[in-house]
Amino acid sequence: MTLNPTSRYILESLSISSKSLKELSEESSIHKNILFFALENLKLTDYILETNNSYSLNKFQIHNIKNDLSNIRSKRFEIKNILDSAKDKFFEKEDALKISKVFLTKEELDITQGLFKQLTSFLNDKSKKRTTENLKTKHVFYWGSQSYQDVLTHLYQ
Amino acid sequence: MKKSKLQQRILKDYYKTFPNQPIREVARTTSLHPSRVFRILNGHEMKLSEYELFESAILKKEDEKSHTDFFQLSRNCFQRLSINKINNLIEEMSFYLENESSQEIGVYA
Numbered sequence: 001m002t003l004n005p006t007s008r009y010i011l012e013s014l015s016i017s018s019k020s021l022k023e024l025s026e027e028s029s030i031h032k033n034i035l036f037f038a039l040e041n042l043k044l045t046d047y048i049l050e051t052n053n054s055y056s057l058n059k060f061q062i063h064n065i066k067n068d069l070s071n072i073r074s075k076r077f078e079i080k081n082i083l084d085s086a087k088d089k090f091f092e093k094e095d096a097l098k099i100s101k102v103f104l105t106k107e108e109l110d111i112t113q114g115l116f117k118q119l120t121s122f123l124n125d126k127s128k129k130r131t132t133e134n135l136k137t138k139h140v141f142y143w144g145s146q147s148y149q150d151v152l153t154h155l156y157q
Numbered sequence: 158m159k160k161s162k163l164q165q166r167i168l169k170d171y172y173k174t175f176p177n178q179p180i181r182e183v184a185r186t187t188s189l190h191p192s193r194v195f196r197i198l199n200g201h202e203m204k205l206s207e208y209e210l211f212e213s214a215i216l217k218k219e220d221e222k223s224h225t226d227f228f229q230l231s232r233n234c235f236q237r238l239s240i241n242k243i244n245n246l247i248e249e250m251s252f253y254l255e256n257e258s259s260q261e262i263g264v265y266a
Contacts, residue, residue: 002255004252004255004256005256006256076248077252077255080249080252156239157239157241157242
């Protein structure tokens with residue numbers, strides 16, 4: 001099953017702690033009506049439970065939830081959401097999306113890849129730490145590279 | 158009689174959307190009586206409900222145009238783009254739709 005980014009957010013947030021609709025709405029700044037329908041749909045799948053107006057993850061469904069969150073279509077949905085947002089902010093916010101087209105020698109390419117590896121390992125380390133902080137204070141980073149040739153051939157694939 | 162600025166603007170917008178329409182045609186489009194249209198065009202002050210009729214006629218026409226443009230564009234895409242690109246478009250459209258339909262109960266059931 002494909003999970004849209006709103007459902008993904010809810011599941012991520014409830015994996016930290018149980019929350020009410022009001023708390024989810026305050027944390028995400030998503031309107032309560034939208035969250036309500038997403039919560040109801042997740043309840044229908046048994047992925048979440050509601051007790052005294054508080055929502056929590058159904059621990060017996062963790063395996064299925066993980067499968068759905070990592071299926072290719074759910075991932076593509078999330079990537080599209082993140083990159084669309086970055087693309088729309090590209091002209092407004094200086095650090096929303098950085099793109100560099102550069103010629104690099106083999107040695108320079110190795111150095112760049114080494115720096116990216118360090119960054120990846122630093123961020124992976126940070127992402128493993130469970131935190132009780134508000135999810136909306138999380139930062140979303142995206143990075144990577146490809147050859148200019150690949151970018152050009154993608155145009156006509 | 159002096160027309161209000163709002164009335165002048167809506168009539169200007171109306172004739173931009175429906176150029177050279179005769180009174181009878183304006184009456185048909187806005188559902189107003191031809192004699193009332195004649196008076197309005199000659200400076201009689203519009204009622205709010207009449208303003209809304211002109212406004213909704215303009216909006217309806219703009220909607221029709223954007224729908225036509227969209228369907229024309231889709232047709233061109235399907236005729237000229239590769240399967241890969243068409244699949245990307247289908248995926249994009251279905252993602253937008255799935256975001257919208259998440260505001261209905263039963264989407265995952």
